Amino acid sequence: MREIRCGACNRKLGEGDYSRLAIKCPRCKTMNFLRAERPEPAGRRASDSKEVSRDEGKAPTGEERIQIP
Template sequence: MQDIRCGSCSRKLGEGEFISLTIKCPRCKTMNTLRVTRSEPVCPSASPIGVSIEQTHHPVDRRQTSYG
């Protein structure tokens, strides 16, 4: 299993295995999007050469909209 941490403040958000995950950090309110990217094997029976994890984080705008 792998630790899943916020890309902005490094708070541990969980642990496990994933293919695609979007999770909001309760501490800094950043939306973290994690995705596994694989290089496709040349031969269908071959295993992937490598697996890399792509992580992006987007701070959430804290402005509030006034109504009326």
């Protein structure tokens, strides 16, 4: 399960798995719209090429945050 926090004040709003979620923060009243990212297609792998991506080794966030005050 993922921890869900307000994008404006960082208050913990809950935990859970979601594909799309809209939740209003009771502290700052910001509407938080969350959506799970789609996984990248398995077409080309970094190990197939001598080039190494700068993002390799970073953990994906798995979410996209949109804030509307």
